Amino acid sequence: MSAGKIGVLGMDNATWRRHASPWSVYTRMATLPLLVAAIWSHSTLGLGPSLALTLGVMIWLWTNPRLFPAPKNTNTWASRATFGERIWLNRAKVPIPSSEETTAIVLSLVTGVGFMATIFGAVFNDLLITLPGLLITYTGKLVFLQRMVGLYETMRDAHPLYRFWTTYPDNDNRRQDIASAN
Known part of the structure; x- marks a missing residue:
């Protein structure tokens, strides 16, 4: 893949560099309980609000690798995992x-x-x-x-x-x- 070209998950090279931030990795990992809560909420909030919350979590998952700056130090477990x-x-x-x-x-x-x-x-x-x-x-x-x-x-x-x-x-x-x- 050439520099800057969009690849899997709509992530280009710059996005992957940003996703190597431990902030990106760990906040993304912490999102699953929020997704569960959003889906679970259909029984108390109704289907519409539950779907809106679920959509919000999905938007967060897409935005997350693009949100944090690229790490200055990539010699971390999270960066190497990425x-x-x-x-x-x-x-x-x-x-x-x-x-x-x-x-x-x-x-x-x-x-x-x-x-x-x-x-x-x-x-x-x-x-x-x-x-x-x-x-x-x-x-x-x-x-x-x-x-x-x-x-x-x-x-x-x-x-x-x-x-x-x-x-x-x-x-x-x-x-x-x-x-x-x-």
């Missing part, structure tokens, strides 16, 4: 180890099943389905993200595209510009 996700999504163009691909698919399926159970439980206001669904979703996603950190660590030096994601140039020109201005 880099791993990008590598995972790019696996058709730059192959990843087959064991990592299989593991990521299984973890994605586990997370998806947990998510569907969570949504089903919220629609039917059933805590005995919703709570285990939340637990499965979060466990699957966190293990997936940890594997994405490992995938990034493996692939970082395996392909030139990924080698410099955590490296920023040290621009000495700024110091010279300041000195010459005085």
